[in-house]
Amino acid sequence: MRYNADSLPFEVEFFTGATPSSTQKVAEFWSRGAVSPKSIDHLVSIKEGVQIGARLFAKDGFEKDDKARLVIQSGTYDEEGKQIEINIHITSQGTMEYIFNHERNQIFPWRLGVYFFDVHFGDAIYSSAIFVSPIHLSTSQVQYMHLLLEQEVEGICYDLIYTSKSTGNEHEFLNSKSYYDYVLRLMNEKHNIDAALYALQRNLITQVKTDYQEGPSEKKVDHKSLRWKAVRGESFSLNKKKNLTCDIPANQWIKHVLLFWKQDLAYIEKDIDEDCKQLQLLIRSKEEEKRSNEERKRNWWNDRELSQESRDSMKSIMHRIEDDIKKAERQLNILTRWNQLVKNLIGRFGYLLSSTELSIVTRARSKPQLKDQNYRKLTELYEKSSTLLIGNSKSNHVVPILKPTWKIYEQFVYFQVIDILRKCGFSVRPCCDVESLRDMASGHCIELEDDETILHVWYDKHVYIKEDAVASGDMFFSSRLIQPDIRIDMYKKEQRPVFLSTLAMDAKHRRYKSLHNENFTSNVSSQMLRYAQIFYRGEYTAASRRRPVVSSVLCVYSRDSEAPIKKEELPIVFIQLFPEIDHDQLTGYKELMGEIHEWLKEYVD
16 A cells, blocks of 8 residues: 555655755655555665765644654664664654764775665554665666676675665666575575475375275175176175375475475575685785784884884774675675575475475476465475576566765776776787686786786775885885886886886776865865875886876766866876766776876887
């Protein structure tokens, strides 16, 4: 049932400030689980990354329910991998309690898409939803960036472990052919599967079957018994007997379903096991790295000559390692729980197939008409899950959460750089691990080459101070720990490659005025000026090892109609790069290509 908000005794408002223009009222609700939004146009729209608050209050003239609350679905997860719900208790009109505020150094609780919320008021629950849209860019532009990334590597936009219920194909931009959607469907339908399996185990459908048994005396006979006796004489009788049998078409079909479903789950279990092993190896490696850095810190931390830069570097490295360990452990916990679900289902299917009367049932050749709702339910769940597993359909009830738009933008720019280098005559070297592109972890590298040159294109790679670089075997170092979003290192092909030059750049999902200011040095400008101070300590180099090796520093940003597409603020060059949907082109692509081409030309020709 659908409700107009005017007919309800409460009001729900979302706000970004105290003025009426910064407040949005929820216009419609529906019975929980009964109806979904007709269109995102009917929903409250929230901008990604902007401070936002919500309040629930009783309308004038209606009694306040002190137990009433607003429960909003979020895109964040706890340490167990469970989706966090935002609970807001009933208050009064005008209350200014923010869900997200930049000053609190919080993480924005949603990604792009639709999120449901429930209002518990009185004895009823009313549902509605919000639509989270991007800043600076339109939804269609962000979708387009998603699709461009998908053309490079399917699934790159997914935070593969974490998913959220959402609504409709309208926000389902990408195909998914991993086992994640499959397991998520199992998790969402677990109660239905358990109920159907329990009913199947207790009440397997049987059917009366007529059998005949020879005996010395006549008991129950029919025309068949009489014909048999007429042929064989009076010594024995063929007595008619009614028996219950489970070897009927419905059970033959459900045995077929359980056998094939069990087989699918065995493949899934194998895949999850392999991912768990990889995470365990990663955790052990990171823990060893942590122990090594802890020992180094103990040895040198109290030395009077230790610089502040070295202290900052040590703390930063330890913090990064600990974050990597926590992330991997969280993912491992989630996959372990998923694996247990799969193992339990395999065990239950195996029990039904081997330890119940299904063990004596023959296999079906074709699907019969199924009258029992549990048989229909199991069949429907299996068939839908199977199409997900082989990639023939999309999951309409589960939409993988996309990474934050700023992260998508970084990766979008990274692959536009790769595309530009291809158009400049370079090809990806076969040594690149394409599968690692799904994760796009910090430090990922794609290598490209032409007849004379090798390029290493790094994503989000740390550049350590010299001592840490030497300890890790990295040939690049800086006076401070820095981390350019993209770094291209150029080498000349020789028996041992000779280093030539580096180009550094950042990708910012911001407006120009937050990147550069004429009156003072902004945080972004200060950060990017440090990128120009990268040194190379390797033996085989055409560059001086006494001077920085970065030839150019670029800042690529998403969109600002009030700024030029390209602007030089020496030594930094600012370039807008974003998709123009109406003209089917990328604004700023030509300018970025020109900068990269000039850099290549300086050293390659």
